Amino acid sequence: MKLMVVLMCMTAIPVNSLQNIGWIWHVTDFHYDFSYWSDQFSCNNEVTSPGIYGDYWCDSPWLLIKDSIESMKEIRPDVDFLIWTGDNIGHIHDEHLSIDQNMDTFRNITNELKRQFPNIPTYATLGNHDYYPSDQFSPNTSEIYQRIGEMWKDWINDTEQVEQFKNGGFYSVKTKYGLRILGLNTNLYYTSNKVTTNLTDPAGQFAWLDQQLTTAKTNNEKVIITAHIPPGIHTPSNVLWFRSNFNERFLNIIKSHVNDDTIKVAYYGHNHADGFKIVYKTDGTPAFPVFNGPSVTPWRYKIPVATGPPHNPGIRLISYDRTTGQPINILTYYINLPESNANNKTDWKLEYNFTHAYGIDDVTAPSIHKLTERMVKDRSLVDMYYKYKDVSVTNSPACDDNCRNSILCGFSKSKMDEFNSCKDSYTGSANTVLKPAPVIITTSMCLMYFMHMK
Ligand SMILES: *[C@@H]1O[C@H](CO)[C@@H](O)[C@H](O)[C@H]1NC(C)=O
Ligand SMILES: *[C@@H]1O[C@H](CO)[C@@H](O)[C@H](O)[C@H]1NC(C)=O
Ligand SMILES: *[C@@H]1O[C@H](CO)[C@@H](O)[C@H](O)[C@H]1NC(C)=O
Ligand SMILES: *[C@@H]1O[C@H](CO)[C@@H](O)[C@H](O)[C@H]1NC(C)=O
Numbered sequence: 326m327k328l329m330v331v332l333m334c335m336t337a338i339p340v341n342s343l344q345n346i347g348w349i350w351h352v353t354d355f356h357y358d359f360s361y362w363s364d365q366f367s368c369n370n371e372v373t374s375p376g377i378y379g380d381y382w383c384d385s386p387w388l389l390i391k392d393s394i395e396s397m398k399e400i401r402p403d404v405d406f407l408i409w410t411g412d413n414i415g416h417i418h419d420e421h422l423s424i425d426q427n428m429d430t431f432r433n434i435t436n437e438l439k440r441q442f443p444n445i446p447t448y449a450t451l452g453n454h455d456y457y458p459s460d461q462f463s464p465n466t467s468e469i470y471q472r473i474g475e476m477w478k479d480w481i482n483d484t485e486q487v488e489q490f491k492n493g494g495f496y497s498v499k500t501k502y503g504l505r506i507l508g509l510n511t512n513l514y515y516t517s518n519k520v521t522t523n524l525t526d527p528a529g530q531f532a533w534l535d536q537q538l539t540t541a542k543t544n545n546e547k548v549i550i551t552a553h554i555p556p557g558i559h560t561p562s563n564v565l566w567f568r569s570n571f572n573e574r575f576l577n578i579i580k581s582h583v584n585d586d587t588i589k590v591a592y593y594g595h596n597h598a599d600g601f602k603i604v605y606k607t608d609g610t611p612a613f614p615v616f617n618g619p620s621v622t623p624w625r626y627k628i629p630v631a632t633g634p635p636h637n638p639g640i641r642l643i644s645y646d647r648t649t650g651q652p653i654n655i656l657t658y659y660i661n662l663p664e665s666n667a668n669n670k671t672d673w674k675l676e677y678n679f680t681h682a683y684g685i686d687d688v689t690a691p692s693i694h695k696l697t698e699r700m701v702k703d704r705s706l707v708d709m710y711y712k713y714k715d716v717s718v719t720n721s722p723a724c725d726d727n728c729r730n731s732i733l734c735g736f737s738k739s740k741m742d743e744f745n746s747c748k749d750s751y752t753g754s755a756n757t758v759l760k761p762a763p764v765i766i767t768t769s770m771c772l773m774y775f776m777h778m779k
């Protein structure tokens with residue numbers, strides 16, 4: 326009888342109420358242009374009537390940054406913490422910047438986040454544009470690490486880890502529910518970073534990461550990884566942001582811990598595009614999902630050979646299991662930029678509800694893995710992914726076969742050779758489908774330019 330009652334009670338309780346669910350905001354790539362109303366240093370085209378909330382050709386005016394943070398507060402103030410993945414400085418040439426200038430921007434955004442989310446920690450990481458000179462992150466201590474470490478010490482909330490940050494721009498903290506957050510400085514591995522070119526383990530972060538994952542396993546802690554630049558290949562432009570030796574090393578460290586079920590998720594920025602990937606265990610079963618947040622800046626790149634797509638400002642709210650760190654769902658909010666400018670008012674709306682839009686139960690690795698299997702067969706799901714990539718800009722061009730194949734391969738293939746063979750398997754035999762030379766030149770040129778861009 327007792328057993329019957331217990332069983333009946335258990336079936337009566339919805340599964341979710343057994344979980345301890347919390348919320349996280351993920352915001353990234355604000356890219357503040359302090360000259361938006363004057364010199365428009367970040368703008369890639371002449372903009373004669375700049376909108377009050379910004380322009381697709383430019384980085385963010387202050388109003389857009391302030392407004393996005395206020396909207397986060399309005400939509401959901403009671404989050405457990407925020408994840409802020411860097412690139413706060415505009416796409417502005419070093420000659421118009423300085424350490425002091427960059428620190429001024431950092432202080433203003435940090436203050437705004439603290440004002441809107443008092444007593445809520447933000448787990449923040451640095452983006453390649455945040456350094457001065459741009460991209461040249463030091464493998465040792467530096468003035469920037471020290472000054473930002475001071476600014477963020479309340480959030481890091483651990484003297485030893487603040488010191489760690491001051492010596493390399495990365496740190497490890499524990500949330501109040503016991504999750505381990507590893508805030509990495511992946512800018513050390515960026516192809517545009519010239520000072521770390523010849524090093525095997527810049528700032529000792531690889532050894533540190535390996536050690537952190539070992540310790541977490543020993544202590545039975547679950548880990549959330551966060552950083553600005555993601556490893557692997559950004560699709561469909563097919564760029565590997567890390568130097569390939571660093572990418573290899575990074576992936577190998579993850580791989581050596583992937584069967585432990587320690588790492589539950591990774592959150593990155595830098596792409597200025599919404600996207601996801603899956604990391605697999607050595608037996609090929611899905612291990613954890615990786616999510617790339619859309620940027621607040623609407624800025625589109627423009628280079629001699631290519632122009633980037635416009636994209637709307639986006640922010641995202643993640644529901645997760647507080648004890649396991651497992652993400653449950655992702656709600657992405659956005660504004661239609663031209664409409665907001667025309668109305669003199671922003672209207673932050675739900676862009677999409679991840680589980681609802683894709684028809685899945687949750688955003689665990691197995692669920693997303695199944696989704697990617699459906700995407701192989703169902704082109705409309707790829708189109709949906711592609712539309713969300715640029716935060717629902719209207720009139721965005723269609724994703725052609727090449728684009729589709731890149732997206733599908735990028736979900737699981739994070740090394741260039743594996744990615745290319747995957748693409749070949751979709752397009753037919755590698756030997757019969759030869760790419761014409763001009764495409765190869767264009768792609769490598771784009772790569773070169775891209776590296777200096779995001
Ligand atoms: C930061 O805020 C202060 C005070 O509002 C302002 O004077 C300063 O210009 C801001 N800094 C930047 C880089 O916009
Ligand atoms: C900082 O750490 C102390 C002691 O561990 C804790 O009581 C406090 O809540 C933490 N503050 C934040 C903002 O996490
Ligand atoms: C890296 O090594 C190359 C070749 O030895 C050298 O020319 C270059 O100056 C080195 N770069 C740095 C940042 O030390
Ligand atoms: C928006 O503001 C500008 C300048 O303040 C004004 O000229 C314009 O009429 C306003 N537009 C609307 C739709 O309120």
Ligand SMILES: *[C@@H]1O[C@H](CO)[C@@H](O)[C@H](O)[C@H]1NC(C)=O
Pocket residue numbers: 656678679680681682685
């Ligand atoms: C998101 O979609 C799920 C169904 O997948 C639904 O249960 C949930 O209420 C939705 N959340 C919001 C905020 O719309």
Ligand SMILES: CC(=O)N[C@H]1CO[C@H](CO)[C@@H](O)[C@@H]1O
Pocket residue numbers: 464465524526527528529
């Ligand atoms: C002054 C200092 O600490 N220099 C170190 C900077 O980082 C490189 C590479 O990690 C070390 O070799 C230097 O000793």
Ligand SMILES: [Zn+2]
Pocket residue numbers: 412452453454553595596779
């Ligand atoms: Zn970046």
Ligand SMILES: [Zn+2]
Pocket residue numbers: 354356412452595596597779
């Ligand atoms: Zn960026």
